[in-house]
Amino acid sequence: MKQKSRGSKAATRVPADRGLPSKKQILDFLNSAQGKAGKREIARAFGVSGGARIALKRLLAEMADEGTLAGDKKHLKEKGRLPAVAALEVTGRDDDGDLIAKPVEWDEAEGKRPTVRLSMDGNDIGIGDRVLARLTRLPRGDGATYEGALVKKLLKEKRRLLGIYRAASRGGGGTIEPINRKELKSYTVLADDTNKAADGDLVRFALARRGRFASSNAQIVESLGNPDDQRQISLIAVHAHGIPEDFPESVLAECETLPSPTMDGRVDLRTVPLITIDPVDARDHDDAVHAEADSDARNSGGFIVTVAIADVAHYIRPGSKLDKEAQIRGNSVYFPDRVVPMLPEKISNDLCSLRENEDRPCLAVRLVFDRNGEKRSHTFVRAMMRSAAKLSYQEAQAAIDGNPSDKCQPLMDSVLKPLWAAYEAVAKARDKRGPLDLDLPERRILLDENGRVARVTTPERLTAHRLIEEFMIQANVAAAETLEQKRLPVVYRVHDAPSAEKLKGLRDFLETLDMKVPHAGALKPEAFNKVLAAAKDLPVPDLINEVILRSQSQAEYTPTNIGHFGLNLMRYAHFTSPIRRYADLLIHRALIKALNLGPDGLSDEEVPRLASIAKAISDLERRAMAAERETNDRLIAAHLADRVGATFEARIAGVTRSGLFVRLKDTGADGYIPISGLGDEYYEHVEAAHALVGTRSGTGYRLGDAVEVRLLEAIPSAGALRFEMLTPPTRGNFGPMKKGVRGSRGPKRKTFGKSGRRR
Incomplete structure (x- = not known):
């Protein structure tokens, strides 16, 4: 008994003694396949066995030479055509307001990436989402190449690879400065991989390794405009988050x-x-x-x-x-x-x-x-x-x-x-x-x-x-x-009440200032207001406001x-x-x-x-x-880019085991000081006190401290600012220090961040 192909719903079987399937039959079979479809699946579907398999191999090679087939012997498909079911990313909308998507995976050697018009009635799908869709090919001249019916919504990619393209002065190609503040390194773009991007363009890119031991180079997928030319630095955030811009x-x-x-x-x-x-x-x-x-x-x-x-x-x-x-x-x-x-x-x-x-x-x-x-x-x-x-x-x-x-x-x-x-x-x-x-x-x-x-x-x-x-x-x-x-x-x-975990962290911190907040069972906003009122008599009332804000849950619908x-x-x-x-x-x-x-x-x-x-x-x-x-961060970073080396008054706005976040007094700009910028001493992260404390001296830095810092680096495209500390650490009631939370002299990588709020 012939085994039914795993890659098709059904297929017309042609006995071997009646010859090989026609090229059209092969293409029809591949286009209806639900899974992988290669030489073996084609042979099974059409009953090709024995010596006829050699003839089938020659026929498939001929179709590949003609440009009608793409892939290898295990994964064949009609060149330039999508499978019956494919993973898509929603990229925009057409003039009628319908969502338009493109395949997540596509070999550019097969031609222009096809477009799919999605039927999304009753489904909460937006730009930037990824979906699995069942595809139907549309007649030519219809605008989109396919129509897609949703099978299910997929997880989004963790982050879009976006950066600013800097063209080389000669020789073609250039570099990309990623906008991700956790990845502050540049990638090389070869002359053949620029996709006609202009200097200063915001681009979406992919990483490709040319050899086993070679470093990754960037290939530009699409150009998204120039934030400087348009005087719209928000263009970066719009594309990074897939925010719809123009109305259909x-x-x-x-x-x-x-x-x-x-x-x-x-x-x-x-x-x-x-x-x-x-x-x-x-x-x-x-x-x-x-x-x-x-x-x-x-x-x-x-x-x-x-x-x-x-x-x-x-x-x-x-x-x-x-x-x-x-x-x-x-x-x-x-x-x-x-x-x-x-x-x-x-x-x-x-x-x-x-x-x-x-x-x-x-x-x-x-x-x-x-x-x-x-x-x-x-x-x-x-x-x-x-x-x-x-x-x-x-x-x-x-x-x-x-x-x-x-x-x-x-x-x-x-x-x-x-x-x-x-x-x-x-x-x-x-x-x-x-x-x-x-x-x-x-x-x-x-x-x-x-x-x-x-x-x-x-x-x-x-x-x-x-x-x-x-x-x-x-x-x-x-x-x-x-x-x-x-x-x-x-x-x-x-807006839910603070979680037990956040409330415990807040209570531990307030105890270092001889302040208390009731336990969760009796908790009302009034309890926090009493703490805020008492904080007005302390040197750092902003600190108490900030910590109480961070203890709150997020509002939602x-x-x-x-x-x-x-x-x-x-x-x-x-x-x-x-x-x-x-x-x-x-x-x-x-x-x-x-x-x-x-x-x-x-x-x-x-x-x-x-x-x-x-x-x-x-x-x-x-x-x-x-x-x-993020747009505010980028605007401020651009504003301060020509002030590298200048000193600023700031306040510590965040404490982590690898460094401090600071907020400048005049502009409210956020920046980062890695532990390597705090001096030669080793620092313990005392979580309850929101502090970094020197293991040798017992002095340290805590959330809310007023400090003076020097700007070492500003990267506008990422909204990133890096500082070094000029104010020496001070003594304070930091509470007990715990083992196993020592910060290193320098972080393995630079990280930048900022918190936000909205009622």
Whole structure:
């Protein structure tokens, strides 16, 4: 009995006495193979045996010479053709918004790498993901070469090999400077492997070894643009993390066919003087506020606060091209040199921007507070509004402080003073609630006209900032409460309490400063706030803030509610920024469905996918945070590149067994000092004290210490800074030193890093 080929579903068997299979039959067999297919599998499939095997071998060799076959005798395939099932990497989208992928493995000798149009309906797949797909070849002229149906999602490659190409001055070829800060070495690129890349281009590359004992050279796979020419250093992070840049033509075209809002089913709020308060350089305005004293005698001294949010759900309908694109992006990504938005500019900066004196559809919540700021009730409506004024935080604050601008002057009594009075009441309830009160000012990088760092500022935290933040929090809570009451699914914004392991590390550290935090069973944000308040009297309050921040869990999106520890809230959902967060758009749709506010609410198809969508947008938020952080590092490294040898005031921001991370006082730039840069002594890593302590002298360096450092190296493409320590170590209560955690005199390799946060 003939054995069925392991590499095919089925094949037409041709007995040996009827001759060999035709070339077309061989190609058809190879193209239908599910596994490996070589000479042996072909012989088995077509019943070729005995002396006919020699004739088959000659036939296969002839097909290879003709250029119709590729591979070796164990792995044959039609030249230039993909197998029936292949591993693919999603590389972009076509003009219709469909995902486009390319094979993970491909021999360039077979020609141009084929493209695959993926059918991804109902699957959370994005650019940079790897998938296993079943392929169908498409007719020529269709754009893509194949159509792929998802079999399963594969693990992503650990990291994309990206670098800056530096062309040699003569002889062709050049070198690549990798952007990975853990791999600060250059790779040689031979003249035949440049793939037409230009000097300074950001490139994706692969490593290839030319001989058994030869070092790896780099082969450029594709050029991704020049960050310097475009004055967009964020280009590196965009490609490193696979962040979608341009919108497909079909998505932009859909923007031109969106339905205009009408008053049908809407409450008219156009006479209510809602105002927007945003950063001075804000391009879109998706939230507006208004407050007034409650005229209800039963709520004497109370307030009615209205929070109106742009009605993005009116334009972005479930299942539309705009919706699919927004879900792929997950959120807007903010860089100092540009924004990569979740929605096209037509929507984010026009249709859904609450422009001054222009009618805009909105979803609004009317919040009723008593004199102590406790919420008594709330009501959601779908409405039409008209912003009475567009103010910046600084402008609104100056008006309340007694210096109103010409725009603010007529708003003082009717708008601004009631807002501040309502906030004073709500702030009482907030203080009673006791959310985590970390004081970690965020620095802002300002660029000049050439896209270079002009200066780094720490914006003042104003009451106006706190006012808007607290009213948005109250609106978010109201959204979660309403959906729970209506028994509709909620994508919560949750923040878990610190883990037992992190809490133990924090407790061990605080004990070295004679400070304590309660055990997990009695833990509330108030306990941390007491520690933070006590830290203000210590020499290093920033240190305590930093360590408590590091002890916290990361916030995320999920349909399962565990509360928000940091805000000390039982239920919380993101409702107030649907222009820039997909999670908020889902909440808008859920509210529309729950309250019967229109036909464009949460669809039945979305409900069973909420858990996977929540996981995906949580991951996309992490991606955005990493990209934003890395871009800031690269901008600062470029800013300091011509100051190698200069000295800086800094503070120790991280302690590892191989060295110290430091943060510069003026710019907030992070850099690394390997143990070899600390002097001749051996240092023990005392983990509980977040310190490196000399084994001979007992002196050391700990997290939060103010130090002076000298810049030794700056690598802008990697965002890497290396320093040496100038400040001698000091004595302190470092706690017991443990054996087996000694740091070496110098690390085996340079490592650079930085932590980030987002509420």
